[in-house]
Amino acid sequence: MGKLQSKLRHSTYNKYSMPDGIVEERGPARAFLDYSPAHADAAVTAVAALSSDMCVSGGKDKTVVAYNWKTGNVVRRFQGHEREITKVACIPRSSQFFSASRDKMVMMWDLRSSSWPKQQLSGHAMVVTGLAVSPDSARLCTGSRDNTLLMWDVGTGQCVERVSVSRNLVTHLCWVPQEPYVLQTSEDKTIRLWDTRGLKVAHMFPAKQHIQTYCEVSVDGHQCVSCSNGFGGDGCEATLWDLRQTRNKICEYKGHFQTVASCVFLPRAWALMPVIATSSHDCKPAFSPWLWTDQGP
Template sequence: MKKKKDEKKNAKYECMDGDYTIKYDIRRFPPVHSDAISTVSSIQNGLCLSGSKDKSVILFDFHIGSTVEKWKHDKEVTKTTYDPKSDTFYSCSRDTTIKQWSRNNKNPVNTYNGHFMVVTGIAVNSDGERLCSGSRDNSLRIWDTKTAQCINQNCISRNLVTHIKWAKDSHLVAQTGEDKELRIWDARTLSVTVTFPKKQHIQMWCDWSEDQNSCLTCSNGFGGNGCEATLWDLRNAKPVSEFKGHQESCCSAIFAQSSMCDRPCILTSSNDSTIKVWDYVTSECLSTMPLPASGPVTSLALFPDAR
């Protein structure tokens, strides 16, 4: 990749063969959190849900550049997610709880109690009736979102959960953990249906491809050792390719068909303060987007219009 000289906030990248162009703009807003942001989730075009070490959950409107809602936990917020069907927001925290929020209400609609260590992953199914959560207590739980009651749980020794992703319109849940594994769960029985070979480093994040035949994970690491994203084929439970280039832990990895490029791609973020765009098929790094002075880029989310 070649970056045109003298471009800073608005940067254009061109492939060596010149067959397509990747463009991006960086827009900066005044801080709304008082400490590092742990997680972000896209709500709708222009609206973003974020959770922070400052214990707060913020709904932010990029169109007007201001906070729409602000909610609080007792400790650091680790993950957030959104149910578009009911327009409901969820967050989990080091305070061991999951909280359910609604607009124009400063108090939680429901508080989900049951985990006894930090909750590190949450995902809601497509109809909004079930919530899956995972924790450093080695357990996954399924909750009824109407009653906030746990209806099933499963515990696997040393499975310290790092992230959870529910497949769209499916009963399958992907889960990564500090035991360096990716697991696929059947949410109906909360049993493991597919396991994959262990990686060399802790798996930090997981995402589903649109056809649900593939999963994406990413590794922690240091000095370029580890720090990769991995594409997995669910049909044969094997890795397909790796995406190497980050110099510090790869914190998140997502599938994207975006306006940034004319083909299916993968986005990754890292503690090395960069976001990378990868070709889904060739594993080639198409672009590196540095975010100077930003610190670790801990989470990624695409708006529905993929812009």
């Protein structure tokens, strides 16, 4: 999808079945809302929530955009990267956010300041593929295809820790809420839990059969989900893990036919068990993600 969705139908989707027989339950359709393009003629590669009505996106056009989804308008554009944006991450309860790029740089921006970066963090030798901001907003963890993780002091912009693991081509990073841990997926098919107090591996989950493309941690920090690449239904799964003492695999969800690119925990307003949404390269509708519970789809 080359742009942020230009038209969004407000419908209520309650149930999805397996790909060979989609079952939809929806409420009454409402009017379309027209949105102005965020990245004209360029793919959107990353998005993150900045506030309840504002999101930040990065694109192949090398720009970062602050977008008000309620009004459907671009608020500001930020330029500074020399190549496409790979990740964006927002500082909680602030107007500041970070972007990572294929130009090996990480930049810090402020919606209420100038359109130029407040900080330019240089330390990786290859494309930056992971960004995670600590819950207290004091530190930033970055990862790259150069096999390294770097820990930065947000206030000073200085790198305070560096660690390298052979073949650890980082695909995604996320911070565990209220904990000194960072979860990381890699092209070496592993999921690592890092203790940021010294930046050491605290736990490695059992290796999967396919590249791990993305990870997400539940709001309570008790569980995490990772997803895999694949083709023709081989791989293409999401895996739910326990982050507490046992750190076991809880269950695995299959149904996609191509690489699962991202995953997220959804609020439990109507379910007692975790609800997970996944997106895939198998061209499922952009606003109709697969919905799962730990009892299956």
